[in-house]
């Protein structure tokens with residue numbers, strides 16, 4: 001059984017009580033995989049009892065601050081665990097990082113490790129995602145597919161915003177990241193998916209529900225909440241519950257610090 005922790009469920013808004021920007025974790029057989037690293041993600045995970053020193057890989061959808069604002073402190077936190085408690089990461093003390101813009105990652109490293117001459121106690125194996133399978137181990141296979149969230153992207157054939165398919169224990173989990181159109185994840189969903197984690201920062205709740213129902217999604221999870229949810233949560237929850245019940249699937253507007261077992 002995979003466990004999914006929703007660390008941050010807000011879109012890129014001003015600070016909101018009880019919410020942080022986008023980040024979630026997949027835990028399989030004790031191994032930890034991060035998807036986006038919005039503000040406070042390390043703090044929420046660590047204080048929530050997640051063993052961050054089981055981290056194997058981090059997958060970033062795109063280099064906007066609401067998806068990477070917590071990354072310096074995520075790296076700093078792992079480094080601190082090594083320095084203070086002599087712990088190491090499970091895969092040769094190396095963190096695999098999939099990050100679509102190396103120059104931005106360089107800046108993050110400067111912020112995180114400037115004092116240590118740019119070096120941390122663990123190694124980082126940095127890759128720029130491209131369409132196709134980008135990561136595979138005994139627990140998960142991760143496939144990337146670019147999307148059109150970033151308007152300036154694509155002219156030169158280089159993409160900086162991705163959606164991810166995670167194949168795990170025979171199931172398909174899809175994380176849209178931010179997308180211009182929900183249909184951009186059609187190819188990752190294929191004939192259906194056990195789980196779709198998606199956003200309402202750029203889409204209406206009703207449209208997301210209809211899309212999930214039309215694509216054979218068994219569990220729909222909302223994160224990266226837009227104003228429709230932030231300013232009218234009760235109404236949105238009523239709509240989502242009634243819609244999902246009528247169509248026979250599960251749908252939840254997630255809160256920070258909650259989790260699923262799927």
Ligand SMILES: [Zn+2]
Pocket residue numbers: 011012022064066067178201224
């Ligand atoms: Zn965003």
